[in-house]
Amino acid sequence: MSDSQSASALPAATTMTKVVLLGAASLTIMSGAAISTALPSIEAAFPGNQLLTRLLLTLPALFILFCAPVAGIVADRWGRKPLLLGGLCLFVLAGTSGMYLGDFSLLLAGRALLGVAVAGVITSANTLVADYFTGAERQRFMGFQGATMSLGGVCFLVGGGLLAQWSWRANFAIYLLALPLIPLAWRHLAETRGIAGGGPDHADTTPMPLWKVVRVFAFAAYTMGVFYLIPTQMPFFLKELAGASPAMTGICIAASTLAAGVSSSQFGRFGKGMSHARRLAFASGMMGLGMAGLWWAAGIPSVLVSMAVFGSGMGWLMPANTFRLAELSPPRLRGRLMGILSSSLFLGQFVSPLFSQPLIARWGYGAAYGAAGLTLLASCAALMVLDRMGRRV
Template sequence: MTDRPHPGAPAAPARPVLVTLLLVSMLTVMAGATISPALPAMRRHFADVDDITFLVRLVLTVPALAIAVGAPVAGLLVDRAGRKPVLVGSVVLYGLAGGSGLVLGDVYAILAGRVLLGLAVAGVMTAATALVADLYSGPERSRVLGLQAGAMGMGGVVFLSVGGLLAGLDWRGPFAVYLAALPLAALVALVVKEPARAEPPVRRAGTTGGRALPGAALAIFALAFVGQAVFYTVPTQLPFHLADLAGVGAVGSGLILASMSAVQATVSANYGRIARGRREAALAAVVFAVLGAGAALIGFAPGVPVVLAGLALIGTGVGLLVPHLNTWLVARTPAEVRGRTLSGITAAMFLGQFLSPVAAQPLAGEGLDTVYLAAAAVALAVSVTVALAWRRPAREEAAPEGAGAPRERNATGRTGA
């Protein structure tokens, strides 16, 4: 089956459909980080709870574990039940579960609400990306996936800025941001039309890209995992690092984190142009080099200005990472298993987010600058590994049109017309 929009899909989806999908995508990647500016105040509020420093970081990252666990189920539902029903239900759950922190008074109950939030994000991210992949193809798909990743970054700008301002009033304030999902659910129900399918979305004896799981997909999943683990040292550790380094409070932390998301959004929105004509592996190596350089700057930073420079580099790296890996993967996935394959990269990304503070915990006692220097070393090692591993062009990885416009392939792995 050729990797094209389903028969019956509009050649050019109406602008309201695209805008709605972009708005929904704003809810995803930085969903957990919305409450990041409130973490120090939350720690003070629950100071009598054992291991509260670790627990409040889990409040931030446990949605990522729930996403990693729930993404495969979400992918199966997206392929079998359809994209739109999963998307609508997931957006409703997102608003209710995310907003539950406004009224819950126990840190463990808040953690339970965050688990439900993660399950909701798994459905939102998988269904929205599958719809984008269904409705667009070729260079236009790369452009729209870049816009989608830009919307995710812009969600960080909006939610982290508002979350920081609300955290300055009360640590519960950022939880109110999640309620914005409820009117979006109604918009999805009214505006989005799922493309007709050429055949029922059932599990076929077939495969993804001609094999049960192509080696390229496993490599892409691994890159997504490591990239997000490095990136998530920012929302989980930076508010504490800024407080120690320069006495920056919740409002300042929120605005500083939002500046990184602004860079991310800008870079992602221009991904189609940046990636055009570049080999996929080569661009991936550059992305990890940029992430490593940004983390190193934060680790060596004597003050806030150098931290901001490091965040600009990390925002640039993540702004390229998400659309690049999605484009790389989608171009090699037939439509009938697209939800399941996208759920794999979603699981890998958010498992990296969840394990980021767990991996950093033993190093945190040496100082948070050590955490960032270790993250830099990992990212730079991955950059070198990717560059060396793909020095010789492989048939499966070759994309003559460039990463921004990968050659469409059919289910057998042969180039489609």
Template sequence: MAASMTVMANATISPALPALERLFESDPNAAILTRLLVPAPSLAVALTAPFAGLLADRFGRRRLLLGGVLLFVLSGSAGLLLPDLPTIFASRLVLGIAVALVMTAQTALIGDYFGDRQRSAFAALQTSARNFGGFLFVSLAGLLALLSPRAPFAIYALPLVYLPFMRRDIVEPVVPTKPRKGARAAGAEAHRPWIPAFAALVLLQSLTNMLFFLMPTQLPFLFDARGIDSAVATGMALGALTLAGGCLALLYARVQAGIGHGGVFAVGYGAMAMGFLLLVLSEALPVSLAGAAAIGIGYALVSPAFVPLALGLAPASRRGLAGGLLTASIFIGQFASPLIGTPWIARVGYEGTFLGAACLLAVMAMAAAAAGWARPASQPSAPQADGT
């Protein structure tokens, strides 16, 4: 349930943006403010998620999760009543803080509740929930936007239904903040290199999301440049992407058990590279839809792998911080994608940029296949800092 909320944050109000701009046309900054409503939560998440991780380690995961859900409901649905665009924009920034609290807490809880293989399976279920949730919520927002430009904000009240289940079933795990004397030396030895390795994973996840986010930010303009109805084609392509990714994520645990984390990265990045290549090679819509589906499948393979790998590196007492940094890296990549992609498009065009993304992903796939990003799935996990 918590994973499905993260998709609501950005894209839910997208279908209502043109109508919102018209609703507040008396505001001289209406054009820029309406366009900033979608990425605003990403910026807030990127800035606050590491601090949310520190709070999770200090005050507990359960409080952070429940408080984040409540703040999500209040700030997300505030657009139903707020009088102007500047205050709605401010509420979107608060919504980003709520997302940071929720995502950080849930990532830390995965590390607290589950062992290595269970973490991989559960992270895949979260990826599936995000994909299916995104398809459901954006579709529902499109229907509500026909009624009123403010109506999609009502979707943010849906997590009120989640709260009773979360209060009943989420229990605060016992996480040692200081390892026992006997385990301290072993834990320190086991986790001496955890920071450089963890930093590499964070950077890789940010790069992965930056490349993936070319789809929602630049694909509509690629279709438009080809003279294709961008609204219809983009909707179909993103629908193919989310549905293919959601279905594949349900099989992730079996795939990962068979080929290991290194194989998952190799196949996943290879599929994403093939998808971007298909978007370049043909202007036919069916080929573009196949490319979008391949990108969704590839991303659904690599995305769940970061969580168990990072939580396996971080000591138990630092899982909140690890979750916060992982969360921040996702949204930094999303926020940076149009900032870096747009200048490249101005220089080499849309097809040149997508071809460059395909080449980079192909190199990443070959590197993963050659080096093996992580130990084989059958190898026993390293001891945690608390001695487990």
């Protein structure tokens, strides 16, 4: 079954359907980073737990890593809509657990459950988008989806930073933003499994280009690992550089997510007709320039500029990877493959501090950002060479 045939069998995506899908997207990538501005305060409240405090930020990624492929199987076998609804409910419950849990081990448990919730939300939302839309409309909507992720990041980071000024526990209240989506998703989403070719008994036998799919996963993990140097290390970098408050830290990180939102919103317009390699080269090049700028940053203004440049590249990365995977994935395997993409993204998030912390301890924050920038610029150059050679990635 072709994408166009499967999409035509679905009810048209109404305005409220699009609102729910975009709202779900806004909760995902930056949801774990929402408490980043409160990390120094949490570390002070639980002394002697420096590494474990950072795991509060990255532990959700570990559970997404293992749970997202399972979520993909659930989406293909039992439906996208039930998975999304269950994920949203757990997101609210687990996300707000830091408001009232007093033991550090319980805080870690709450963050683990948040990872399970995000795995369900991001996998079901991406699969629903790929089911509902095809062709240029899909590319355009995925650009807006990326922009909404960035807008969600701004809300989570700035809102979290403002709440952290009051109390580190108040920071966890930001997860209540997901609550209104539960009744909206129940009312306005149609189940697409089977209709879009996702049922286990569907006759669709479209082949899957395995190595192209694997390359999407690998590049997503690599770039997300580099990206996560921002929320995990920026609060400490800015405190060392300029004695920045949690609110100022939130503003600096939000500068990248705001720029990413603007960039993502133009993905459907300027990315149309470009090869996947060129899209990734643009994303890598801008991210690399932004990271290199942090290496030489002398104060908050230069950090803000670097973050804006970095974000303009990051804004293309998510829609480029998701759009490419939607192109490559047969409908019967779409939930599974979107789940593995989610897993790849959060694998990068989880390993990021494990690689960066030793570098920072030896050479400092600036050098770690500079090294990350150089690897991204090298990736940009390699992708441009491959594109010139006519190699598809």
